[in-house]
Every structure is written in structure tokens, then in C-alpha cells.
Amino acid sequence: MIDEDLKKILEKNSQDIDELKGMVKSIKNYFLWQRIYQIIMILTIVVPIVVAYFLVGPMLKGLLENGLGAITGNVDMNNLSPELLKQFNISGQ
Secondary structure (H helix, E strand, O other), X not given: OHHHHHHHHHHHHHHHHHHHHHHHHHHHHHHHHHHHHHHHHHHHHHHHHHHHHHHHHHHXXXXXXXXXXXXXXXXXXXXXXXXXXXXXXXXXX
16 A cells, blocks of 8 residues: 555656656757857847958048048148049049
């Protein structure tokens, strides 16, 4: 009688443990996908900033140097591209 009750309790515990293992596995999977989502979200913010810094930064620097010179009338003709000089028939000094 005690052995049968013990056997039933152990069987139920075994089933409960298997059920808990499945739940823990799904929770781990959920946390994994949350971590992947967080990394993707951070990358969607950081990558464009880094790309902009390395690609747009030098373009803006050149634009500001030449653009502000054009506004003030102090354009350095040597810094202009040969294609632009050719387009406007200006010889470089």
C-alpha cells in the first residue's frame, strides 16, 4: 500500500518535472529572442550613426569649407574639383 502510494507520487512528480522542463525551455527561448531583438534594436541605432560619422562627416567638412567660402566670397579655387572647374571653364590657380 505504501509502495503503491509512493510509486504514484513519484510518477506524478516525474510528470510535473517534465512539464516544468518544457516551461523552462520555452522561457529560455523567449529570453533568447528578447536578447536578439535588443541587439538588433541597438544595431539599428548605432550602425547608422557610425556610418554617418565616417561617410557624411568628411562630406560636411568639405561642404562647410567650400560652402562658407562661397558665401563669404573667399573661395579657394585649388580646392575645387577639376570636373567643376572644367564645367565652369575656370582654370585653377
